Amino acid sequence: MKQSTYIKRPNRALQIYAIVFLIVLYLPVLFIPLFSFNDSIYVRFPMQGFTVEWYKAMWTRDSVWAALGNSVTVGFWVAIISTALGVVAARAITRYRMPGQNALITFAMLPLVVPGVIFGVALLVLVSRLGIPLSLYTVSLGHLIICLPFAIATLLPRFEGFDRSMDEASADLGENGWWTFWRVTFPMVAPGVVASLLLTFTISFDEFIMTFFLSGTDTTLPIYIWTQLRFPREFPTVLAMSTLILALSFVMVFIALWIGRLGIVTDNAEDTK
Amino acid sequence: MSPALVVLIIGILVPFIILISLSMWTRDGFGFDMTPTFENYQRVGTEPIFSTLLARSFWISGIATFFTVLLCYPMAYYVAFHVHRNKMLWIVLMTLPFWTSYLLRVFAWRVILGYEGVINSAFLSMGWIQAPLEFLLYSQTAVIITLAHAWAAFAILPLYVSLEKIDKSLLEAATDLGDGPVRRFLRITLPLSLPGVISACFLIFIPTTGDYITPALLGGPDGVMIGNLIQLQFGPVNNWPMGAALSIVLMLWIGALALVFLFITRKAKDRLA
Numbered sequence: 001m002k003q004s005t006y007i008k009r010p011n012r013a014l015q016i017y018a019i020v021f022l023i024v025l026y027l028p029v030l031f032i033p034l035f036s037f038n039d040s041i042y043v044r045f046p047m048q049g050f051t052v053e054w055y056k057a058m059w060t061r062d063s064v065w066a067a068l069g070n071s072v073t074v075g076f077w078v079a080i081i082s083t084a085l086g087v088v089a090a091r092a093i094t095r096y097r098m099p100g101q102n103a104l105i106t107f108a109m110l111p112l113v114v115p116g117v118i119f120g121v122a123l124l125v126l127v128s129r130l131g132i133p134l135s136l137y138t139v140s141l142g143h144l145i146i147c148l149p150f151a152i153a154t155l156l157p158r159f160e161g162f163d164r165s166m167d168e169a170s171a172d173l174g175e176n177g178w179w180t181f182w183r184v185t186f187p188m189v190a191p192g193v194v195a196s197l198l199l200t201f202t203i204s205f206d207e208f209i210m211t212f213f214l215s216g217t218d219t220t221l222p223i224y225i226w227t228q229l230r231f232p233r234e235f236p237t238v239l240a241m242s243t244l245i246l247a248l249s250f251v252m253v254f255i256a257l258w259i260g261r262l263g264i265v266t267d268n269a270e271d272t273k
Numbered sequence: 274m275s276p277a278l279v280v281l282i283i284g285i286l287v288p289f290i291i292l293i294s295l296s297m298w299t300r301d302g303f304g305f306d307m308t309p310t311f312e313n314y315q316r317v318g319t320e321p322i323f324s325t326l327l328a329r330s331f332w333i334s335g336i337a338t339f340f341t342v343l344l345c346y347p348m349a350y351y352v353a354f355h356v357h358r359n360k361m362l363w364i365v366l367m368t369l370p371f372w373t374s375y376l377l378r379v380f381a382w383r384v385i386l387g388y389e390g391v392i393n394s395a396f397l398s399m400g401w402i403q404a405p406l407e408f409l410l411y412s413q414t415a416v417i418i419t420l421a422h423a424w425a426a427f428a429i430l431p432l433y434v435s436l437e438k439i440d441k442s443l444l445e446a447a448t449d450l451g452d453g454p455v456r457r458f459l460r461i462t463l464p465l466s467l468p469g470v471i472s473a474c475f476l477i478f479i480p481t482t483g484d485y486i487t488p489a490l491l492g493g494p495d496g497v498m499i500g501n502l503i504q505l506q507f508g509p510v511n512n513w514p515m516g517a518a519l520s521i522v523l524m525l526w527i528g529a530l531a532l533v534f535l536f537i538t539r540k541a542k543d544r545l546a
Binding site: 010011017018022025026046085086107108110115116118119126152202205206208213222229238242249253254257 | 275277278280284287291295344347351352355366369374378390422425480485490500503507517524527
């Protein structure tokens with residue numbers, strides 16, 4: 001290590017850059033909670049004083065609660081289904097070597113790169129050609145497509161680091177495939193599963209573009225916020241709602257990242273230590 | 274893999290096939306005239322509004338991608354080379370905002386850049402400016418700033434992964450052989466981190482070209498992008514076949530540009546190495 005110190009010596013300029021970078025990254029988002037406590041319907045300096053009036057206004061509005069309920073329901077089911085599918089997919093990918101496997105993985109990751117608007121309209125066209133009315137079910141289908149790549153990407157490193165001889169030992173000791181999965185495989189991949197559940201829930205909870213095209217009369221919270229943006233008087237209430245969403249997302253993701261040690265990046269970092 | 278594959282086929286492949294066939298139909302009152310025709314594509318090719326918006330979308334996304342990667346590179350470099358303890362914490366800190374609602378992050382910039390927003394009101398109250406700066410909101414600049422901020426995590430992660438992988442002994446070897454810091458960077462670090470740069474560019478450029486939230490909230494008339502036009506065809510304009518054709522054209526352009534970009538970077542890499 002000593003010889004390489006001239007490469008590793010601290011770089012003051014880079015350090016300052018990194019701190020400024022983080023501030024710029026977080027500052028814009030922090031204005032939302034800041035102004036949600038401001039006692040004025042205008043978002044401007046100087047601030048007018050502290051109030052929780054906007055949170056009270058939000059509290060008493062039924063449409064907010066309906067939208068929140070829809071978001072949570074959709075998020076819950078999407079998280080469970082996409083994680084279950086992700087587990088099956090990740091297990092198959094790591095266990096069996098199939099021809100064209102890389103092409104399949106790339107295909108599964110498509111929703112990460114194709115513009116959301118294209119996926120949104122493509123699914124909208126599909127459900128309308130099939131005559132399926134737009135509802136929370138169609139929204140969930142859209143979310144599922146978006147969440148599946150994230151679930152697979154989160155679970156894949158867990159399954160890759162998995163020692164197959166454990167499975168074999170279990171089989172030698174007389175367990176069948178199902179019990180081997182529950183008693184050996186599952187406990188070892190459980191952190192990945194929890195992380196995947198939390199992340200897919202968060203993505204579904206925050207998702208806007210697909211929902212915009214696929215939702216019917218029942219809307220989710222982001223769509224509700226979008227419609228409220230048109231009314232200047234509602235602005236502070238929107239800020240209050242947004243603050244709650246941000247807080248919830250931050251907490252969920254922070255837990256997910258620590259439990260699951262989110263995927264590839266972390267595992268690499270640990271390998272090279 | 275198979276259940277996940279079924280979902281992906283239903284959710285990705287089938288909608289795209291239907292989207293392609295829809296793009297060859299024409300609107301007929303409230304229904305569709307299903308005789309296959311290239312009329313929509315001809316209109317996209319000949320009417321200036323389509324090519325203008327396509328070119329503008331690629332321009333805005335291109336600039337945003339360039340600046341995002343440029344600004345994120347030192348940050349990823351810092352964490353990969355100069356952070357030795359709590360790397361995980363840095364990675365979590367850099368990616369946490371990405372998991373919060375995209376809509377809200379865009380919305381936050383509206384709060385900041387607005388006519389009576391954070392910047393204008395702060396500058397006014399400090400007496401730095403006499404009247405609010407109007408160019409802040411509803412401009413291409415606003416869209417570019419917002420996109421660069423919102424997609425930073427997509428640049429940082431691939432850049433970090435590729436930088437982290439670089440064998441540090443190569444840097445020592447270069448130094449021992451007489452390369453200064455600049456030459457060492459240009460000849461070793463940069464070429465070896467190029468895969469990360471390329472994937473960062475793809476991960477930002479492709480989804481942002483189709484973005485319509487940011488232009489809708491911050492773009493104004495000058496900042497309208499192709500995503501907004503696609504959304505209009507499926508919404509108020511109600512010309513679904515046209516919208517489908519636009520989506521396909523957008524995808525084809527993205528694919529073509531991606532190939533050109535790959536070709537150029539490969540050439541550049543050969544030159545550097």
